[in-house]
Amino acid sequence: MVDVPFDTVAGVPPAEVGEVELYHPRSWWTKYVFSQDAKVIAVQYSITAMSIGMVALVLSWLMRLQLGFPGTFSFIDANQYLQFITMHGMIMVIYLLTALFLGGFGNYLIPLMVGARDMVFPYVNMLSYWVYLLAVVVLAATFFVPGGPTGAGWTLYPPQAILSGTPGQDWGIIFMLASLILFIIGFTMGGLNYVVTVLQARTRGMTLMRLPLTVWGIFTATVMALLAFPALFVASVMLLLDRLLGTSFFMPTLVEMGTLTKYGGGSPILFQHLFWFFGHPEVYIVALPAFGIISDLISVHARKNIFGYRMMVWAIVAIGALSFVVWAHHMYVSGMHPYFGFFFATTTLIIAIPTAIKVYNWVLTLWRGDIHLTIPMLFALAFIITFVNGGLTGLFLGNVVVDVPLSDTMFVVAHFHMVMGIAPIMAVFGGIYHWYPKVTGRMLNEALGRFHFWVSFLGAYAVFFPMHYLGLLGMPRRYHDIGETSFIPASAHDLNAFMSVAALIVGFAQLVFLFNLIWSLFKGKEAGGNPWGAASLEWQTPETPPGHGNWGKELPIVYRWAYDYSVPGAIRDFVPQNEPPAGLSAQGSHP
């Protein structure tokens, strides 16, 4: 699809911006450690995020061991269980998924996909990573402070988050909040870079409506993050002041262990509003990059143009905008005026429309496509299935009357793990299998990859599908030991044990994946420049892996969108974005 760009000379618009000054590293340290190259920063972000993610994975094993076999493991007590929950949730949502999608995929793909030599401010980009690393170190340090990490739950609700009944009240909560503040500062520096690079540093011919959907997803998510993280920043600062200085922003008058606390007059609901004004957009900050990546994977591996590109873009933008007016659907059980519940339920259900558009368009892209069941494609299909699954239970929970009885049960845990745990991580894996050849020049091992996919996908279903049923039975979440209850049958305990075994096996498959990443780096099959036959710009670099400055001497010129697959009459079944239309010389007539 070659649409005519705005004022062109023979199909090529004139360059508006001169060449950028690149920072040229002079030593090993500035090239690989304190690097200003977005590609190196992306790898640093990814490795850090996956390392801390491994900690969260181990925590989930420990939780599952306790839930599946209560009383068997004496080293897990109730306090530790709460600490595991908190750290698992916080790490997975913020320090793994957000950092990996935006800091990892964003840094690597944005400059390559828009045809830039680097991010617009490489130095700030480098600072972003180091502040993020500091945030991760502070977070990891909470495991070693007296009293251990905080056990307040990943939502850190006051008043319990800073009262003495909660584990980690001494140091854990302070480190946690400090780490969040650092993360937000670091993210803002990177996020500004991503947004400005997409808006202001595209190559000639690259209009916004020719961007691959991956860039659209990451771009919209970054804009959302820049507007949503401030609420978490403010909430963290105020909670930190409540804990350290004894202010009472969030703390009502209450009695603790028989004595009146020093607090009084604050509003715990205020924290919930601030937290979820961040927290709900956060769901889509994780989901939108996944949407984008999946769109590209499906199109490339089904050898077909994406169905309804414009609708896909507007759906991403609409989801991003709507996600700022639904936050209180996380607070139905906190109590609110029925009209507010009505409003937030309505906006929540409206989000289903653009989301459904996306799902239909993915399916219609697959329709009559030349589907190659490569590993990225398998993960993309798994994403669609898990995302639809989690999305449908989201419709249940978006309604006030259904949410209230289900809210404190395992049903909610199953829902959000499907929709923002399993689904985005499927997109992460698909993306890694897809772009690993570009990053390293070698393919990931096929057999290990297929093993990893099937165990992860089926295993994740074995863990989370029965969990819906447990939730409907009324099994509460956050409990470290259910004990004997009349409404939970003995078979539910067997199911819990089964899920725990499945979780251990899924976790083991991730170790295979990590082994594959390292092994293939040295022994993987040589990939060549464009092993998937993809049309988007990042596969057209002169070198693989892309060299310093990405593009060699000349920046590429873009003539078409990123989805020209199986074009009738074309020689190959894909036409790269920088291939000029017939009758135009390679660089156009405008130098």
Add this chain to the structure above:
Amino acid sequence: MAETALTNNVEPLARPEGWRGIAADWSSDQRAFKNVSWGKAMMWIFLLSDTFIFSCFLLSYMTTRMSTTVPWPNPSEVFALTIGDKKIPLILIAIMTFILISSSGTMAMAVNFGYRRDRAKTAALMLATAAFGATFVGMQAFEWTKLIMEGVRPWGNPWGAAQFGSSFFMITGFHGTHVTIGVIFLIAIARKVLRGDFDVERRGFFTSRKGHYEIVEITGLYWHFVDLVWVFIFALFYLW
């Protein structure tokens, strides 16, 4: 990767006016905001994000002020100064506001002289702006000291709701930090202007990029934003 060209040299293109122009810009390649450099775009987007931070702070303050059951101290009495036996409400805040608004004027003039390449006047006006800002922070320190001497603490005060002190120290402290950072930036950029860094395209110490006079304007954007935020704090905290 040539070392010569800049990010700001704009070739004038014939483009439609008004809304059609905006639509044309956003559907064009390379840049969505024509004639806007990277640095300026980044500052605008940062300010948008920072707006959300201050909005959250102010909304939280208003929520706690409305939800607390203890009466809120009267700001006109708390922030009054006794000058020559007369108690004048909000006099210090009025002077502080006047100084900060004036500093926006000197900043705007500095931007103008910067684009005229008048190094001495630009640097002088930037330093004047920084001096106004430092005076503002100094007076804020005086105000804090006075309140602390009178027994106001983040966790309580003699006159009513504890949230009064908490919100006051948090919000003015966060704003004062912004002003202080602005003052440091102004002094650093003024030094570069005076040294002629932007005329000889000397490279930055950290970023190793060439500087332009536009950085004066970008610093100005930040400074005007900090002033604007103060107007809201003034209205919502002191006048309410």
